[in-house]
Amino acid sequence: MSNPFEDDNSGYLVLVNDENQHSLWPVWIDVPAGWTTVHGEAPRQECLDWIETNWTDIRPASLLATIDQR
Amino acid sequence: MTTFAEPSTAATAAATATTIATADLLARLREVVGAHPGRAAVHAVDGSLDFAELDRRSAGLARALRGAGVRRGDRVGVHLARTADLPVALLAAWRAGAAYVPLDPAYPAERIAFMAADARLAAVVSADAEPPVPAGVPVLRPGAHAEEDRSAEFAPHPLDSAYVIYTSGSTGRPKGVEVPHGAVAGLAAALELSGAYRPEPAVVAWNASVSFDASVQQWIRICRGDTLVVIDDTQRAEPARLVRLLAEHGVTDLDLTPSHWQLLREPLAGARVPRLFMGGEPVPTRTWRELADAGIDALNLYGPTECTVDAVTAPITGPGPHLGEPLPGVRAHLLDARLAPVTAAGAVGELYLAGPGLAHGYPGHPGLTAGRFIADPFAPEPGARMYRTGDQARRSADGLLEYVGRVDRQVKLRGFRIELGEVEHALGALAGVTAAAVTLYEAAPGDHRLAGYVSGAAGRPADLLSELRRALPAHLVPSTVTVLDALPLTPNGKVDHGALPAPAATPAAAEPAAAGGVDEQVAEVWRTVLGVPDVEQSDDFLSLGGHSLAALRVVHLLRRKLNVELQLRDLLDAADLAGFTAAVRRAAAAGPAAARPTLTARREAVR
Structure with a gap:
């Protein structure tokens, strides 16, 4: 059984939610509510590289905001 | 107190409509300390602690950590053996506002150094003067104690990180999984709601290594007032000793892998069997039936580290293995390659899990995180994520969720991922x-x-x-x-x-058993268990790669084969194969092993 997140020949998007959590997303499946496309359509590896560059701390944004206030 | 509202969805696997009220675990611990200061909190090889003492020591160490510069959002390495210091240090990390990172002292120094650097530790608690951590990281003794601190008691937000536990990584390096406090508190609440944790105070054996997340559901029970019995490595390696320890402390709850159960089932026969929490690997059909037929009170627990220990659970009853149903708050989806729900009985899909038990992800690996923790199209609330487990499952004709296998090259071996x-x-x-x-x-x-x-x-x-x-x-x-x-x-x-061919050093399993005398049979068992083609009389068990579970198998096989009463000590004390063979001869001369008793149910209450 193939997985829609592991297909090197398909196009992908990078989605972001309110907590700045990022999700890889297959371009051919509807984007779920509460998520915004910030990159793509692009090949899978390019999307992953983009995420590595642009999402540096994987913790939720609301948490990081309160930690930074200390 | 935080409330996670989890409305039911039309999900493929039955999602439970539940609202879980989860008080943070430190607040719960404070209540217990106030109400039962003299109750036993921890029993360990190095002594016992009541709740007042646990509170005093963990608060003192937390203040010392803060004095060393640890702040909210930091990570503290815990480099300790299985002693009473261990729960003190884990709680102290939390009370200082930090997440704990287990660093098993038995791991190679290179591995510990990697994890310490990768997790960017702010401090380490260690009994060693010089643990293998990066220079400049403050090292505190577990007994460190600071009295003066102006800061108030730390009350974690549900999103504050509770721990980072490292798991095997497919790209060659272990990867941390970062789990928030809300998920851990939610796990305790869900296990209480499901009945897995009984309302009355329990005596819990802490069996799993703190390096694996199965330990979390064991040790956090201290925060609800249960008594923790910390099993150390030597007690753990010797089933008869472990069984005596369970009886001595009146242990009511025991977590273990099905592989570990195989070693305990004989020594436990005739004794009062605690409630068993089985996880880490699929329960084999034979084990499932044995437990079910004997009426042993046992639960099967399934869940990846990324979903905070347990996601799906089933009582071990009925004809055969199945995963069971999602814990309260967990949503489980069986999906196909188009991300559509798999509904037909028997059809295989991949299991996706969602709910407040999800980890933050893999710190330092945003791409990996974004590929596994993905947008959840089935969530009742917008912007939620779900975790792609890589586990394949199916619904049987009678609706039971059954484990099928992996989509990738992750394996489970004796409970290890x-x-x-x-x-x-x-x-x-x-x-x-x-x-x-x-x-x-x-x-x-x-x-x-x-x-x-x-x-x-x-x-x-x-x-x-x-x-x-x-x-x-x-x-x-x-x-x-x-x-x-x-x-x-x-x-x-x-x-x-x-x-790939069969392994070159395949043990000589095809050789006729019991061909030679005692010498040959003992050597044969060593070859089989160690997986080596040849053994010499001067060979030492440990240097051939023997570990504690392998030693148990040697003793077990020889007891069966030769019907002798052997102890693990006989093997561990022997300098070499010749010495061990001599011990086997002495045991044989002393008389036959006791007959294998049957397993009997000692269930006290049926849920």
């Missing part, structure tokens, strides 16, 4: 090795092992294995390494794992 790719990377990095492959093979029915294969001008397999032991924890080191001229390849140039 292993990425074969990580072992391949480590093997491939050894001098002289040009290519490496690792597979799981069945040396004898039910006896699964890792087999390594290398090509290149590599050294002797025994040397490769001993080099590997310096880099990897014992559970990741293969039983055998086979040197090949070249690895077999598929037409598109990848290693063809199916075409």
Whole structure:
């Protein structure tokens, strides 16, 4: 059984939610509510590289905001 | 107090409509300390602590950590053996506002140093003067105690990180999984709501290593007022001793892997069997039926580290293994390759999990995180994520969720989660090795092992294995390494794992058993258990790669084969094969082993 997140020949998007959590997303499946496309359509590896560059701390944004206030 | 509202969805697996009220665990602990200061909190080899003492020590260490510069959002390494210091240090990390990172002192120094650097630790609690952590990281003794601190008691937000636990990583390095406090508090609440944790105070054996997340559901029970019995490595390695310990403290709840149960079932026969929490690997059909038929109070718990220990649970009853139903708050989806729900009975899908138990992800690995923790199209609330487990499952005709296998090359071996790719990377990095492959093979029915294969001008397999032991924890080191001229390849140039030969050092299982005398039979058992082609009378068990579970198997097999009353000590105290064989002869002269008793139910209440 193939997985829609592991297909090197398909196009992908990078989605972001309110907590700045990022999700890889297959371009051919509807984007779920509460998520915004910030990159793509692009090949899978390019999307992953983009995420590595642009999402540096994987913790939720609301948490990081309160930690930074200390 | 935080409330997670989890409305039901039209999900494929039955999602439970539940609202879980989860008080943070430190607040719950404060209530227990106030109400029952004299109740036993911890029993361990190095002593016992009541709740007042646990509170005093963990508060003192927390203040010392803050004095060393630890702040909210930081990470604290815990480099301690299985002693009373361990729960003190874990709670102290939390009370200082930090997440804890377990650093098992038994791991190779190289591995510990990697995890310490990767997690960017702010401090380490260690009984060693110089643990293998980066220079400049403050090291505190577990007994460190600071009195003066102006800061108030730390009350974690549900999103504050509680721990980072490292798991095997397919790209060659272990990867941390960062889990928030809300998920841990939610786990405790869900296990209470489901009835897995009973309302009355329990006596809980802490069996799993703190390096694995199964330990979380064991040790956090201290925060609800349960008594923790910390099992140390030697007690753990010797079933008869462990069983005596369970009786001595009146242990009511025991977590273990099905593999560990196989070693305990005989010594436990006739004794009062605690409630069993089984996880870490699928329960074999034979074990399931044995427990169900005997009426043993046992639960099957399934869940990846990424979903905070447990996601799906079933009482071990009925005809055969199944995963059960999602815990309160967990949503489980069985999805196909188009991300559509799999509804037909018997059809295989991949299991996706959602709910407040999800980890933050893999710190330092945003791409990996974004590929596994993905947007959840089935969530009642917008912007939620779900975790892609890589586990395949199906619904049986009568609606039970059954485990099928993996979509990738992750394996479970004696409860250990292993990425074969990580072992391949480590093997491939050894001098002289040009290519490496690792597979799981069945040396004898039910006896699964890792087999390594290398090509290149590599050294002797025994040397490769001993080099590997310096880099990897014992559970990741293969039983055998086979040197090949070249690895077999598929037409598109990848290693063809199916075409790899049987391991070169396959134990001589085909030889007729009991052919020789006692000498030959003991040697035969060593070869079988250790997976080596030859043993010499001067060989030492441990230096041939024997570990505690292997030692137990040797004793177990010889008890069966020769009907002798052997103890683990007989093997561990022997200098070499000759010495052990002599001990076996003495045991044989002393008389036959006690008859194997049948397992009896001692269930007190049926839920």
